[in-house]
Amino acid sequence: MDRGKPGTKRHLVTDARGTPLGSCLSGANRHDSAMMAEALDAIPPLRNGRRGRPRRRPDKLHAAKAYDARPRRQECRARGIVPRIARRGIDSSEKLGRHRWVVEPTHTWFNRFRRLPIRYERRADISKAFTSLAASLITLNQIKRFC
Numbered sequence: 001m002d003r004g005k006p007g008t009k010r011h012l013v014t015d016a017r018g019t020p021l022g023s024c025l026s027g028a029n030r031h032d033s034a035m036m037a038e039a040l041d042a043i044p045p046l047r048n049g050r051r052g053r054p055r056r057r058p059d060k061l062h063a064a065k066a067y068d069a070r071p072r073r074q075e076c077r078a079r080g081i082v083p084r085i086a087r088r089g090i091d092s093s094e095k096l097g098r099h100r101w102v103v104e105p106t107h108t109w110f111n112r113f114r115r116l117p118i119r120y121e122r123r124a125d126i127s128k129a130f131t132s133l134a135a136s137l138i139t140l141n142q143i144k145r146f147c
């Protein structure tokens with residue numbers, strides 16, 4: 001817990017390659033798990049060529065032990081997502097760890113943008129705009145790399 005810590009946290013949802021799908025910002029003094037639902041809701045719709053509503057969320061979610069709580073699992077299920085969250089005291093980090101590490105390089109890619117590691121903006125909308133711009137550029141680089 002980061003009580004009293006000034007600053008901003010970036011909450012990310014990525015795909016298996018680390019490409020950012022959705023992000024949201026919060027104060028650094030909030031626990032990460034409290035922002036999981038907002039981060040999942042930040043994922044834009046995906047058109048896949050089929051009829052009907054576009055798919056908004058991934059099929060399953062891999063998360064760290066910090067998200068191991070009944071309300072977080074219910075938030076996932078309410079959105080049609082299968083939660084794959086490591087259990088505290090039961091699961092070793094080796095089993096699900098290979099799936100969860102993909103978000104760490106994404107945080108590093110965000111920190112390469114000089115404006116993001118330290119928040120200089122007072123207004124949250126400007127900070128969110130810079131984060132969205134960085135996510136767009138990271139996604140473009142991912143497309144160039146894998147195509």
